[in-house]
Amino acid sequence: MTPEQRVTDNIEQLLEVLPPRIRRPLAEHPRLDELLEVILDLGRPIEARFPQHADLLTSDQCTPEDLRYVTSRVGEFDRDNRAGLERTLHRISAIRNRREEIVGLTCRVGRAVYGTIDIIRELVESGRNILLLGRPGVGKTTRLREVARVLADEAGKRVVVVDTNNEIAGDGDIPHPGIGRARRLQVPNSRQQHDVMIEAVENHMPEVIVIDEIGTHAEAEAARTIAERGVQLVGTAHGNNLENLLSNPTLMDLVGGVHAVTLGDEEARRRGTQKTVLERKAPPTFDTVIEIEDKSHLVIHHDTALSVDRLLRGEATTVEVRWRDSEGQVRKSTRQVRLTGSELLTSPEQPEQLSLEIEDRRSRLTAGRIFPYGVSRRKIEKALQELGSPAVVTRNPEEADIVLALESRLRAEGPVGRPEAQVLTVRSNTQTQIMSVLRDLSLAAQAAREAFALQEAREVIERVMAGGEPEELLPQNAYVRRLQHELVAQQGLVSRSVGREPRRRVRVMRE
Secondary structure (H helix, E strand, O other), rough: OOOOOOOOOOOHHHHHHOOOHHHHHHHHOHHHHHEEEEEEEEEEOOOOOOOOEEEEEEOOOHHHHHHHHHOOOOOOOOOOOOOOOEOOOEEEEEEEHHHOOOOEEEEOOEEEEEEEOOHHHHHHHHOEEEEEEEOOHHHHHHHHHHHHHHHHHHHOOOOEEEEEEEOOEEEEEOOOOOHHEEEEEEOHHHHHHHHHHHHHHHHHHOOEEEEEEEHHHHHHHHHHHHHHHHHHEOOOOOOOOOHHHHHOOOHHHHHOOEEEEEOHHHHHHOOOOOEEEEEEEHHHHHHOEEEEEOOOEEEOOOOOOHHHHHHHHOOEEEEEEEEEEEOOEEEEEEEEOOHHHHHHHOOOOOOHHHHHHHHHHHHHHOOOOOEOOOHHHHHHHHHHHHHHOEEEEEHHHOOOOOEEEEEEHHHHOOOOOOOEEEHHHHHHHHOOHHHHHHHHEEEEEEHHHHHHHHHHHHHHHHHHHOOOOEEEEOOOOOOHHHHHHHHHHOOOOOOEEEOOOOOEEEEEOOO
């Protein structure tokens, strides 16, 4: 924690709901201020978890009486098996058996951290729409809570927090002080989040709306509606970085969307690209994207539209990196990034391993596991067969790379599977619509593969022209190899195809 930050955690209120036999050893624990959660599983010792380790609080087993002691002192469990402590950020989550009896509890410590947005304060107060990205646990929700407080209390703006499952402002009807004077609209469950987003802008005249975890097509559309009405939007979305959003059909509209465009022969030659390219199709909903790498390091795309355009063209885009040093001072620098891991191509470390990682990224563009969500499995398999696609249909949503969903079911029941999985939708369960969606996916994947192959060629051309040794590109089909040969010839270098199918590839060299 930096000197500028302070934490409030109301830890005493969490201790009060725990069984007396573990309350005292926990209260006396030397690292209580770092406690993450307390685990009570029937028939196992009770455990306290910290960032880097876990300690057993009992030598004997957790009993049904221990579980009843906790559940009798917390609010009612909702349909997501969560309960809270009023006016705190603590969360109690239940594990049930097949008879709906509670057999385990996770008592998570919730903390309000003040001072987390000082590093980006001028961006927050600029009025721009800001999207925060990052893996779970890096502090996205904590920063959103601080954004709401600063804009409401210190900037004097009308702020409304759309709070699904009370993650931002805590349990109970009175919001946690961590959001300051911001108003809070509670969302009964995640399936209604998009409706409450629209309700917020239509009923309460906000200047700012704060929303956590935009994850469905309906929520992305609601976000665009809010932005178009001139309301500042600050939110988070599923995904670690901008590249994740560009590969997610459900959420890519947040940053402008992507579609395949066919160029004329002359324009393709002028650009030095294949005829089918990926381009941004609309203005982004969010003006600025901030990737949270860890609690102290941020990567900022100040102009989302410019970053998306450059990434889709296979060009490097410049981002700002901000971090706090050991003395709490904010440091800044810049970094060049590219789409689909092209930075790996220029790394001097472990070239064989990097090539395998590049090959793995590229293979995911051509194959995948599709989970049918309200859509006929047989019809998907028939469409894949007609398209000659190597993708397969899976029965397990947690294994799926792509979820093909019926729009009505997605709206009614919410998303399934991994957050990083792509979600494609059809309005009706017909062979025509399923074929259309999968054909568009196949065309976009082909365009992405070709863009990746040409960007790899450009990287190699630069190194060979700078005096490097001859280099071989990754294997490609005959059409893509021809595009690579043409690109090499335009730069006055020599290339030839080597190897046998399916490993035939282009070698680049000087004359």
